[in-house]
Amino acid sequence: MENMMKKRIGIIALLLMSAASLPLAAQPMAGMEAQKETEQASHQGTGKVVSVDRARLRIKLAHEPIKSLGWSAMLMDFSVVNASLLNGLREGDAVQFELGKTKQEDLVWVIVKIGRR
Numbered sequence: 878m879e880n881m882m883k884k885r886i887g888i889i890a891l892l893l894m895s896a897a898s899l900p901l902a903a904q905p906m907a908g909m910e911a912q913k914e915t916e917q918a919s920h921q922g923t924g925k926v927v928s929v930d931r932a933r934l935r936i937k938l939a940h941e942p943i944k945s946l947g948w949s950a951m952l953m954d955f956s957v958v959n960a961s962l963l964n965g966l967r968e969g970d971a972v973q974f975e976l977g978k979t980k981q982e983d984l985v986w987v988i989v990k991i992g993r994r
């Protein structure tokens with residue numbers, strides 16, 4: 878009987894020790910706040926028009942690397958903020974564009990400016 882009591886106390890002591898060594902939960906939050914402040918609101922890119930979908934306000938680009946976003950060159954579908962941005966753009970056009978966010982909390986980048994190079 879006495880042996881079992883000692884064993885139980887030993888287990889409780891171990892649990893308390895591991896709880897005390899957990900890192901503080903507040904620390905990563907402070908780091909995230911600082912990162913948000915230095916985050917850019919817009920990014921510049923260049924590429925080539927692959928296709929234009931005027932009805933859906935979308936454009937497919939083969940874009941070159943966008944270093945400020947850490948993106949490599951790729952084929953990508955973008956939304957544009959308004960239809961007039963697509964005026965005069967055709968498949969094969971070399972373009973430069975600017976990516977922005979429609980809302981501060983949006984995670985998706987949309988084209989806010991685009992023109993032929």
Ligand SMILES: [Cu+2]
Pocket residue numbers: 940948949950951952953
């Ligand atoms: Cu991309």
